[in-house]
Amino acid sequence: MKRIIALALAAMMSVAVLAGCGGSADSKSESDSTASQASSVDLNTVLDKINSDNNLSLDKIDDVKKLKRYYSIEEADVKQFAGETDKSDPNAPIEIVLIEGTDADAAGRIESALNTRYSSVLNTYTSYSPDKVDMVKACKVTKDGNFVSLIIAENAPAMVKTFQDSIK
Secondary structure, eight states: OHHHHHHHHHHHHHHHHHHHTOOOHHHHHHHHHHHHHHHTOOHHHHHHHHHHHHTOOOEEOOOHHHHHHHHOOOGGGEEEEEEEEEOSSTTSOEEEEEEEESSHHHHHHHHHHHHHHHHHHHHHHHHHOGGGHHHHHTOEEEEETTEEEEEESTTHHHHHHHHHHHHO
């Protein structure tokens, strides 16, 4: 009797597993194409587009190790990144940081680190460049899947849109 119950349960579990693998070919290929499209995004190309659209010429963050120094982001959490800063005015820096995390957990940690940096920049602007506080308040950290950005600049909303359009 116990064997019959065990066999029946095993058969039901097999059917349940196979049922979970179902779905139309169209929906599977659509989700595969979305995933491959997102993973094929080159963040340096996106940053180049942001620069050309906004006539920017900033200093590149050229080493993933600098993300740890400037933003407290662990190298192991980063799949790819592109970043630039303009520190010619230390009281009102421009920062553009685009990062793809290695997974959802890494993206969450990156988002948290960039939010900490954003708060620090907002405090700096409040103390030293109050005339630009409204500009900083229009900026934000964004997260979409494993992609995270911090953009602090005059035209940040348009830059964020360029970034988000590129990763979709």
